[in-house]
Amino acid sequence: MGAGAAALLLAGGGTAYAMDKQVLLDVDGRERVVHTYAATVGEVLDAAGVRLKENDAVAPGLGEEVGRGGAVVVRSARELTVAIDGEEPEAHRVTALTVGEALDQIGLSAEPLELSEERSAPIPEEGLEVTGERARGMVILRDRVRTEVATTEAVVGDVLAENGIDVGAHDIVEPEVDRPAEEGAVIRVVEALGEPETEEVAIEAETEERETDELEKGEERTVREAEDGVKEVTVLPVLEEGEEAERVLEEQVVEEPVDGVVEVGTAEPGQAGSAGGLNWSALAQCESGGDPSAVNAAGGYYGLYQFSPSTWRSAGGTGSPAEASASEQTMRAQKLYEMVGGNWRSQWPECGRHLFD
Template sequence: MAGGSLAVARAHKTVTLDVDGERVSISTFAGTISGVLESQGLQLAAHDTVAPDPSTGLRDGDEIVVRSGHPVTVLSGGQEQTVWTTALSADEALTSLSARGDDVRLVASRSSAGRADLAMRLDLDGGVDVQVDGGTQHVEDGAVSLDALLASIDVTVGAADRVQVVRSAAGSGAALTVVVQRVVVQATTTVSEIPFETVTEQSADLYKGQSRTSVAGVAGERTLIEQIVTVDGAEESRTPLSDVVTRAPVTAVVQQGTKARPVAVASGGSSVGGDVWAALARCESGGNPLSVSSSGAYYGLYQFSLSTWRAMGGSGLPTEASAEEQTQRAQALQARSGWGQWPACARSLGLL
């Protein structure tokens, strides 16, 4: 019996089990590390670690360290990727990731409740700085979750905001800095004009040198919708969502005359000198081919009414015709109806 009691005593061991920083003392008869884990109901996942190796024989006084693996999002060199870590704190995780460069950042995910979430505490040994809304706040206790840290200083994170954990600058007094960036995503609509084109057509209905617009040009309209992302008030990106022609432009059509102008002959087979017509034009309109009477009823050098102008073969307004055409039609009118068409001026010039 004495020998049996001694064997039992030697089989019994007291070991320390550390699971993610939680340490407990265990009395066990297990012979291996894996036996202790099984007795405690611990099943290792693919990214978990155990030291010593689970197959190692167990001795009294051993310490078994178990670390659970969890994914974290890492931003390095402008690229995000998910990595697995067994670090207990963000400080430890950044230390293990330091080989990636100085600008490595841990990117917080969003919990089901919409809170900024990081699957570890921040700094087990010191305080943490928080950069938000243009200022920096210091929190003495960094051994808390990211969500609890932000809540302790009444920082609310919006749905589009970004939260990252970085190494603090030298001399800042804290190993870590939590950076909260305010992000605004909005759609903007810009309406711009599309110029219309102009085409020219030949028209036998108009005299040479005449033109008129048969189809008025109308500018079109383009509507551009963009998504604009601003970070802490500065524009970060602008992405087109749609770019459509909401109104097509209408092409302007301008007709150019091809018809030869008529040649007027004075009555009686004799021509009237050009100085007489120049004098008549000065009397009627001051010699201005664009003149319009104060009543709006008479036009051009010889103050044609619209009905008389059209009776003499004119089109459009007399003021739209050249001075030569106005004179030709006035000469044709005089040949047909005499100087009485301009009674006051013809009398003053001695033509009546």
């Protein structure tokens, strides 16, 4: 006898009487009152012309006595074929009248299933085929609200819509709305409080320090000035943890920063290279009028100290001397002075004497 049928029983039984009595007969949900002298359930069914087939359920049992005002329930066996998640269909013999009752009989009533038929749908005597999908469990986090859901929707956006969450044009959803909705997924929704805005932000340049024994301790010389860069940053005002915050959506570098270089002296006082104590500004005034970008095209000399390209390169310079900073030109001139052992006449025969002004 099926569990569903047994649950429908009304208390019956008692002592049989050799007299006409009313019995409520329920056959597959169709009820009628029969008058009978029958003593047992089997006799009541025979008298009412009800013929049982294999696997049909009867309650009370066929040999049970039926008293006055008793009830007999009959449920015909029928076939329910179930295919879950595209698996091989499985046939079940049930005595349930509806899909929901049948799922209870075959142990699937607790499963989170989305079925091709409503659970209240009747199962005809010729049987019924039902397909279904198991719902996937996942979590939706929206600011401080956590919602556990079970769904058969295929993508994240449909899961949110199914749960009444309308995603705004600038809301942030992770994973994105067109991504698959997978078992155990955590869907985060960050609500936008306005439009994205783009602003320019400085990229701070760094300055490298290089030690040199051409300067005394405590002295510094700038070789290359640091120049900050610029980037465009797009931000979005959002609601996080109940408060307004900003989310960075995109960063794009417009201008790379140029790192600076500063030389730091390491020589003890009085031990720096002899070139450091000379009057280089006086030499520059004589050679170029103090103009770092001076060019003597006729003679092929450049910058404060009128370097030739070859002497500039020999002192470690690159490019044109006239394009280098004044501090670098002075550093290269001092290096050249040391390289020639202080023979200033070989480099600046006319103006070199001003080094000692």
